[in-house]
Amino acid sequence: MSQPNLYDLPIDGVQIQALCGGNLTSDNESCVGVGEIPGGGGFVVTDTKPEGAARPGLRFTAEELDAFAVGWTARRGLTA
Numbered sequence: 001m002s003q004p005n006l007y008d009l010p011i012d013g014v015q016i017q018a019l020c021g022g023n024l025t026s027d028n029e030s031c032v033g034v035g036e037i038p039g040g041g042g043f044v045v046t047d048t049k050p051e052g053a054a055r056p057g058l059r060f061t062a063e064e065l066d067a068f069a070v071g072w073t074a075r076r077g078l079t080a
Contacts, residue, residue, distance in 0.1 A: 006042040006059035014038070018048050033057070034065075 020031040033046035043065050046057035060068070073079050 003042075003061065004040055006037060006040055006061070009037050009040040009042070009059075011035070011037060011044050011057065011059075014044055016044075016046055020048075 014035040014037060016033040016035040018031040018033050031048035033048050035044050035046075036042075037044055037059065042059055042061045044057035044059050045065070046052065047055065
């Protein structure tokens with residue numbers, strides 16, 4: 001069974017969680033938003049800054065996002 005095209009799935013009403021890294025005292029929060037796409041097996045990644053708020057998010061399967069997270073933390077030396 002093939003996975004649906006994540007960009008064909010609606011994201012209206014997706015609960016976005018802001019993962020923030022600083023600068024929380026101004027309008028330009030340093031946050032990345034992420035939310036699970038219902039029924040699609042994927043996630044949408046957004047920018048919480050005002051300049052990025054109206055732009056559609058990037059969409060990834062859980063496997064793609066997991067691989068990115070593992071690689072990113074390893075390359076940045078963020079693993080415990």
